[in-house]
Amino acid sequence: MNTPGMTRPSWAGLKAALGMPATGLFCALASFGALTEAVGMELWVMIASVLLIWSMPTLMAFNEMMVTMSGVWAMVIAIAFANVRNIPMVVTAIPMVRTRPGIRWGADITLAQLMSPTTWVHILATSDRVPLEMRRRYFVAFSITVLTAALLGAVVGYFGVQSLPKALQPTLLLLTPLYLVLIMLSVRRLSSYLAFAAGAVAVPALMTWSMEWGLAIGGLGAGTVGFLLAGEHKKKAGE
Amino acid sequence: MIGEISPTDLLVLLGVAFAAAFLTRLAGVAISGHIQADTPIFHWFSCVGQALVGGLMVRAIFFPSTPLGDTLLLDRILAVGGAIVVFFLFRHRLLPSTLAGVLTLAALSIWRDL
Numbered sequence: 001m002n003t004p005g006m007t008r009p010s011w012a013g014l015k016a017a018l019g020m021p022a023t024g025l026f027c028a029l030a031s032f033g034a035l036t037e038a039v040g041m042e043l044w045v046m047i048a049s050v051l052l053i054w055s056m057p058t059l060m061a062f063n064e065m066m067v068t069m070s071g072v073w074a075m076v077i078a079i080a081f082a083n084v085r086n087i088p089m090v091v092t093a094i095p096m097v098r099t100r101p102g103i104r105w106g107a108d109i110t111l112a113q114l115m116s117p118t119t120w121v122h123i124l125a126t127s128d129r130v131p132l133e134m135r136r137r138y139f140v141a142f143s144i145t146v147l148t149a150a151l152l153g154a155v156v157g158y159f160g161v162q163s164l165p166k167a168l169q170p171t172l173l174l175l176t177p178l179y180l181v182l183i184m185l186s187v188r189r190l191s192s193y194l195a196f197a198a199g200a201v202a203v204p205a206l207m208t209w210s211m212e213w214g215l216a217i218g219g220l221g222a223g224t225v226g227f228l229l230a231g232e233h234k235k236k237a238g239e
Numbered sequence: 240m241i242g243e244i245s246p247t248d249l250l251v252l253l254g255v256a257f258a259a260a261f262l263t264r265l266a267g268v269a270i271s272g273h274i275q276a277d278t279p280i281f282h283w284f285s286c287v288g289q290a291l292v293g294g295l296m297v298r299a300i301f302f303p304s305t306p307l308g309d310t311l312l313l314d315r316i317l318a319v320g321g322a323i324v325v326f327f328l329f330r331h332r333l334l335p336s337t338l339a340g341v342l343t344l345a346a347l348s349i350w351r352d353l
Contacts (some may be wrong), residue, residue, distance in 0.1 A: 032261025075255055174318060182322060
């Protein structure tokens, strides 16, 4: 990755995304493409859903709702809950790329719409290596690159993942979650480690009770526990 | 099956799904306008994000609802453990550590499939 001497942030963002981030999402969406083909979703609906929804848990919820032919309100509730995680991601990512106070609706919504956990974790982990005035272009290029890779993966999966050996197909699904867990371990802040550890226990446990409420309550509770245990509430801004 | 839904209904469902997903992103942008980086409230949101995304990823690995669940839990534990060991041995380098984890699981899956 380029550092403070960076002159072409879009190119640098593209290069940073190529490799593990793009490969991970390519494989993850290949499995989604294969899944949608198996349940009879048309190709254009699959592509449109990836582009419009762009969030793996939400895409899975959308697929599930389509298969079970649940009602419109059930879909709204399921998708809104599956997307709860977008709120803290967007709230913390936008201020890291902002060069002046206040909301720039067009630019901020564009980055928010392109936001995925992969982009978000990269913003948290690598922002300090990208000059502030270049961050937005850098991370937009990064996001578009991983979205393109994901879309390609979805189409490849739709048409061809079944041709892989059966034993290998599931292993591709480990790539993205493992990569994100490792990159989250790269964010060296005590509160992040504690929140991650608490979330790793609380969220899966509570989601066995309720998929939607378990995610929301587990995330809020575990995040707050990590925040308080690390003493973040006693620190002043900038510490 | 999905094929039984009419194209009009498909468009409506896609639109509804997009609107529901977009609203949460819009809410994030609106809230972000009142928050500055490196303040306590920023770090609280960051912690909630870490807990949510971390919890979802741990669930995706150890309690998956995808075909990853077809592999043995023990193999997934060994793969993730191996990846974490490589991660710390190679000074937090993501590529070798992620590959180590995935290749470990692939090797174990092929071995068990023999």
